[in-house]
Amino acid sequence: MKYPVIYLMIPALLILLSPEIKSQVRVDVKGKVNSEADNRANRATDRAIDAGFDKLEEGIKGVFKKKDKSATGKKTDAKKTDAVDSDAEDTSEGISASEKKAGENKTVRSADPVLSWSKYDFVPGDKVIFEDNLTGERNGEFPSRWDLEEGTIECASLDGENVIMFRQYGSAIIPYMKNPESDYLPDIFTIEFDAFIPHDHIEVLFYDARNQSSPHNSNEKLYVTGERMELGSAESNLPGNANLEKSWMHVSIAHTSGKMKAYINETRLINIPNLGFNPTGITIRALHAGDESHYYIRNIRIAEGGVSYYDRYLQDGKIIANGIRFDVNKATLKPESMGIINEIAALMKQHPEIKFSIEGHTDSDGDDTFNQTLSEQRAATVKAALTKMGIASERLSSKGWGESKPVDSNGTPEGKANNRRVEFVKI
Missing domain, CATH: 2.60.120.560 (Exo-inulinase; domain 1)
Known part of the structure; x- marks a missing residue:
């Protein structure tokens, strides 16, 4: 389409040329114009062709780039997959090694120490x-x-x-x-x-x-x-x-x-x-x-x-404990009583041949009948405490004597304190 346009421009150029120019220029103007027209037309054609080839080349490159990118992506993904698989294998191996090492440590190391502290x-x-x-x-x-x-x-x-x-x-x-x-x-x-x-x-x-x-x-x-x-x-x-x-x-x-x-x-x-x-x-x-x-x-x-409880047991055939305390007029043990009960339990565990009759006593304050019942209940409470600590019940019995067997005068606070007691008597 560019050729007709160029040929239409040639007559216009010839008309514009003045006679002076025509007289001074000895060249073939018509041939020159035709030649220039051909050159420009060729250059225009070349540019058009170049442009077309450029676009075609870009299109082709784009196609190949997409293919390369897809292929490269696949290769990269494959590499990533390989890397992940490799990591997974390494991790698996690491866990196995760790577990194996832990297992070895278990065989080598002893169990954590168990604290026993009174x-x-x-x-x-x-x-x-x-x-x-x-x-x-x-x-x-x-x-x-x-x-x-x-x-x-x-x-x-x-x-x-x-x-x-x-x-x-x-x-x-x-x-x-x-x-x-x-x-x-x-x-x-x-x-x-x-x-x-x-x-x-x-x-x-x-x-x-x-x-x-x-x-x-x-x-x-x-x-x-x-x-x-x-x-x-x-x-x-x-x-x-x-x-x-x-x-x-x-x-x-x-x-x-x-x-x-x-x-x-x-x-x-x-x-x-x-x-x-x-x-x-x-x-x-x-x-x-x-x-x-x-x-x-x-x-x-x-x-x-x-004197140690075992020595008292061997010497007297019984252990007198006035440090076992109860709430007033009740058979409920006070916390500070546990020291003695712990000692009795330890003694019986160390010497499984020992059997005790647990016997409760009161002072003379209050009614005789009430004191008798209270002493029985308190002895039973101590027996229950020892049983909970692992002493077999067949190794224990309990009874109460009320105020009938004092070991001291009931006329002084100290005497009454000595009379309020629990005895562990050899069976």
Whole structure:
């Protein structure tokens, strides 16, 4: 289509040429124009052809590129698949190797160690030398079985129970004993009391601060808080960061020929192999007490004892335990009783030939018939506790004697405490 256009332009160019130009130019204008027209037409044709070939080439390249890309993609996917398969194989091999190694370790390594730890081994002394459960005390009076070392201390009632209340800074008391200037603590003794500590601590001094000289020893004073105990360089917290402030806790202390242990409830927190001095008495102090910060104690007991249960069994044919405690007028065991019951269970497991008759006794307070029934129920409760701990029931029997077999006078708190007991009698 370009040729007709070019040939139409030739006459126009000839008309435009002036005579002057015609006279000066000696070339064949017509031939020149025709030649130029041919050249331009050829160039235009070449460009058109080039353009067509370019498009065709691009199209062809595009087709081949798509094919190459598809093929390349397939190859890449194949490589990826191979890589994944390879990884999967490696992972599988890794797991197998790991499992194999673990299996080998199991054969080489022993099982994790099993901890066996007795955190509560307190056993009260078997002969009570001081007892105060505050029976018959008048509210607002100084406790009759104690002497004042410092401060202000009075009897009070807390939630219906008689308590000793410390209500002034530094208040301290000592048990009222005969010949308090002398050493009234035996070589083997236990101390127990319930404490209500609002904050800070109660101190237990192992000498009579009113009548005896201080031993000037770092271990002379036990600090008891709601969460820990401290005696000289020994200290320990309750498990789980427990804090018993503003609640009742049971404090137990055991001294055996220079060794001392101390407990809060059923956990031993102090264990000293050599106390470093001889305890001669006891003082209980509430250093931080005040009119708006009262400290309380109750159920205080000091007892002598220390002969092993097995030795008592061999020597006397029975074991007397007045440290097994029950709720008042009930057969419900108190938690602090478990130390003794644990010891009896351990003894029976070590000596399977032993069989016991568990026999309950009461003091003379209350009705005879009630005391008889109560003693029977308490003996049965102890038997049930031992059975739950794995002692065969056929190795145990139970009975109660009420108040009919006292071992001490019922005229003193200490005598009554000794009469309230559980005996394990050889069968």
